[in-house]
Amino acid sequence: MTVQLYARDVGTGTPLVLLHAFPLSSAMWLEQRQGLVNRFRVVTPDLRGFGGSRLGTDEPSVDAMADDIAHLFRGLGLRRAVVGGLSMGGYVAMALCRRHPDLVLGVVLASTRAGADTPAVRETRLRQADAIDRDGTVQVLLDEVLPGLVGPTTYRQRALVYGRVRGLVQATPPPAAAWAQRAMAARPDAFETLRGLKVPALVMAGDEDTIATEDEARAMADALPNAELLVIPRAGHLCAVEQPDLFNQAVAEFATALARTTG
Numbered sequence: 001m002t003v004q005l006y007a008r009d010v011g012t013g014t015p016l017v018l019l020h021a022f023p024l025s026s027a028m029w030l031e032q033r034q035g036l037v038n039r040f041r042v043v044t045p046d047l048r049g050f051g052g053s054r055l056g057t058d059e060p061s062v063d064a065m066a067d068d069i070a071h072l073f074r075g076l077g078l079r080r081a082v083v084g085g086l087s088m089g090g091y092v093a094m095a096l097c098r099r100h101p102d103l104v105l106g107v108v109l110a111s112t113r114a115g116a117d118t119p120a121v122r123e124t125r126l127r128q129a130d131a132i133d134r135d136g137t138v139q140v141l142l143d144e145v146l147p148g149l150v151g152p153t154t155y156r157q158r159a160l161v162y163g164r165v166r167g168l169v170q171a172t173p174p175p176a177a178a179w180a181q182r183a184m185a186a187r188p189d190a191f192e193t194l195r196g197l198k199v200p201a202l203v204m205a206g207d208e209d210t211i212a213t214e215d216e217a218r219a220m221a222d223a224l225p226n227a228e229l230l231v232i233p234r235a236g237h238l239c240a241v242e243q244p245d246l247f248n249q250a251v252a253e254f255a256t257a258l259a260r261t262t263g
């Protein structure tokens with residue numbers, strides 16, 4: 001059963017649907033809404049259980065999150081859009097490309113990975129999900145996930161940005177966090193989807209990211225038939241939050257070129 005997602009929807013023009021990272025919400029795209037609203041229709045949903053969207057009753061799966069996005073397209077009357085996802089949002093974007101390719105005009109994959117989890121990563125996710133259920137809080141994510149979300153440059157020089165990210169992690173509903181960890185643990189390898197992608201792609205990585213590395217981004221760009229790769233300097237995992245101007249400029253150029261070629 002798909003869930004009706006809460007989405008912020010601003011601006012007019014080529015639609016740009018941006019899917020947020022874990023364990024955040026559409027609030028992470030504040031600077032994208034502000035910076036891109038004059039040129040695009042910027043749609044930023046809360047994935048199920050996060051922000052203003054309810055969790056639903058399905059078993060954890062990234063495919064279910066992708067089906068929610070397809071349902072959102074229909075609800076908003078969107079025929080096709082440039083779809084961008086950061087990290088978990090990227091996993092959802094890749095699942096959308098596999099399950100609903102007709103909706104995707106082009107894809108932006110930022111700070112994300114096409115490979116399935118290693119057994120060690122999967123085990124960590126399931127342990128954290130169990131801890132969240134047991135504690136009824138996301139404290140384990142504040143302790144173990146938050147420190148890796150931004151790079152050392154942001155951590156040292158931009159306390160306000162780090163504070164904002166911390167606030168977003170703290171606001172995550174525990175059931176959504178546990179569900180999403182289990183969903184990500186179960187997600188399949190997406191390289192085959194990338195190899196078969198018919199639309200252009202922009203792959204981005206922060207050069208200080210240790211969660212989704214530059215090498216992983218390069219492997220994705222190599223697998224994609226039509227991709228460009230951009231490494232964002234002085235940015236960690238949340239490159240869109242840490243370097244919004246560079247991120248927005250790259251997305252705007254990519255989406256503008258796409259709109260030109262597809263009419």
Ligand code: MLT
Nearest residue numbers: 021022086087088089211
């Ligand atoms: C994210 O930022 O969405 C997470 O790092 C994704 C993950 O845990 O793989």
